[in-house]
Amino acid sequence: xxxxxxxxxxxxxxxxxxxxxxxxxxxxxxxxxxxxxxxxxxxxxxxxxxxxxxxxxxxxxxxxxxxxxxxxxxxxxxxxxxxxxxxxxxxxxxxxxxxxxxxxxxxxxxxxxxxxxxxxxxxxxxxxxxxxxxxxxxxxxxxxxxxxxxxxxxxxxxxxxxxxxxxxxxxxxxxxxxxxxxxxxxxxxxxxxxxxxxxxxxxxxxxxxxxxxxxxxxxxxxxxxxxxxxxxxxxxxxxxxxxxxxxxxxxxxxxxxxxxxxxxxxxxxxxxxxxxxxxxxxxxxxxxxxxxxxxxxxxxxxxxxxxxxxxxxxxxxxxxxxxxxxxxxxxxxxxxxxxxxxxxxxx
Numbered sequence: 001x002x003x004x005x006x007x008x009x010x011x012x013x014x015x016x017x018x019x020x021x022x023x024x025x026x027x028x029x030x031x032x033x034x035x036x037x038x039x040x041x042x043x044x045x046x047x048x049x050x051x052x053x054x055x056x057x058x059x060x061x062x063x064x065x066x067x068x069x070x071x072x073x074x075x076x077x078x079x080x081x082x083x084x085x086x087x088x089x090x091x092x093x094x095x096x097x098x099x100x101x102x103x104x105x106x107x108x109x110x111x112x113x114x115x116x117x118x119x120x121x122x123x124x125x126x127x128x129x130x131x132x133x134x135x136x137x138x139x140x141x142x143x144x145x146x147x148x149x150x151x152x153x154x155x156x157x158x159x160x161x162x163x164x165x166x167x168x169x170x171x172x173x174x175x176x177x178x179x180x181x182x183x184x185x186x187x188x189x190x191x192x193x194x195x196x197x198x199x200x201x202x203x204x205x206x207x208x209x210x211x212x213x214x215x216x217x218x219x220x221x222x223x224x225x226x227x228x229x230x231x232x233x234x235x236x237x238x239x240x241x242x243x244x245x246x247x248x249x250x251x252x253x254x255x256x257x258x259x260x261x262x263x264x265x266x267x268x269x270x271x272x273x274x275x276x277x278x279x280x281x282x283x284x285x286x287x288x289x290x291x292x293x294x295x296x297x298x299x300x301x302x303x304x305x306x307x308x309x310x311x312x313x314x315x316x317x318x319x320x321x322x323x324x325x326x327x328x329x330x331x332x333x334x335x336x337x338x339x340x341x342x343x344x345x346x347x
Contacts, residue, residue: 008033008179008210009054013063016049016234023049025234026063033178036201036211038221041231042339047214048107050231051181054212055104068101068178100128103172103180107187109164110171113157117148117167120156121174128175142170145200147193161188169197173204180204180211186220198223218332228331230338237338245334252297253306254333255282257313258323259290267320268292271313278309286336290322295333 009031016024024046031037039047052058054065111120121139130138143152146166151159156167169185182201186194201211201224215221221228222242229239238245255275259268272284275294282296296306306326314321 006033007031007066008035009037009065009067009212011054011063011065014050014053014060014065015062016046016053016058017061022234024053027231027235029229029236031179031210031212032226033210034205034208035226036205036213036224038225038228039212039214039231040221040228040335045231045339046234047231048183051104051183051212051214052106055102055181057106100175101178103174103177105165105168105172105180105182105185107183109168111156111159111164111167114155116153116155117143117170118152120167121170124171124174128177130175138174142173145196145203146170147196162190162193165189166193166197169200173200176204176207176209178209180209182211182213184214184216186215186217194220218330218335222331230335232338238334242331246329246331249334249337252295252299252329253301254285254325254327254329255294255296255306255310256325256327257292257294257321259292259320260322261290263320267317271317271320274313274316275309285333295329 007030009029011027011029014024014027014029015022027046027050029037029050039050041047049058053060054067115123118139121142122135125135125139126132143149146169148163148166148170151163156164159167165185165187166189169182172180172182172185180201186197189197198220201213205211205224205226211224213221213224225242227239227241228245229236230245231237238249240248257271257275259271272292276282276284279296279298279301281298282294284292285295286293303326310324310326314324
């Protein structure tokens with residue numbers, strides 16, 4: 001999985017339970033230096049809990065991790081000390097030396113509503129020990145990179161959800177820490193701003209920084225991640241580069257058919273049977289109101305056969321088919337094939 005001397009992050013056997021509910025189950029993970037690693041999974045799979053354990057926000061039940069040379073399992077006192085429990089809240093004091101090497105963007109925006117974006121970033125720059133002579137220039141650069149120039153002198157409390165996420169991501173990037181933990185950094189961000197965040201994160205990995213990213217956007221993961229791991233019930237079900245996962249687990253093509261609302265149930269069943277019989281090994285993967293999604297697993301089928309079949313169903317089932325789309329299997333197809341096994345159990 002990795003080596004403590006060469007990897008920015010190495011965790012072995014991480015486990016966390018809440019009142020009998022196993023959120024993370026003996027998870028092993030290694031993140032190389034200069035790599036963006038994607039943690040994928042449906043809600044409740046254990047992604048956020050994993051990041052919280054690695055950043056010190058949650059106590060690890062068992063297992064250990066080595067982050068930037070700090071062994072959280074063996075030399076825990078070097079990294080964190082625990083204070084007394086008061087009102088059922090355990091306060092975690094993580095050493096400043098360790099935290100100075102890590103940037104963290106949690107799901108809940110850590111903002112002070114009466115402060116502006118520039119004031120917030122300057123505060124974090126000072127906390128990280130960036131000299132005053134370069135702090136403002138560094139903050140202005142981050143503001144420009146993430147598209148916050150228009151809002152930099154406005155109070156955070158007036159921001160939209162997307163702008164709050166941009167500022168939270170900028171906070172994690174202050175000081176160019178070697179390791180970034182980003183928990184859904186582009187949630188609610190518009191497409192133009194999302195692209196700016198992606199480009200900023202690509203610059204981070206090009207500069208040798210490592211990133212652990214959670215996201216529900218498959219497009220985002222394909223753009224940013226060198227490797228991804230799909231979590232199901234607190235464990236990895238598959239691990240590798242996006243292209244490797246697509247080639248290994250979802251070989252073939254997809255045919256998506258949009259049907260007319262006036263189509264009869266009998267005609268719909270006839271259309272489904274036709275597509276399944278035309279390509280041996282194909283099947284209807286999912287069906288929504290007015291949409292059919294077929295997976296063709298055979299690799300000996302070529303594009304000419306696919307398009308020919310699509311033209312035929314448009315002619316034969318003219319009163320049923322409104323539109324159709326042919327494509328290769330995607331990372332989302334891999335994601336759906338594994339996450340269907342997620343147990344919806346809550347603590």
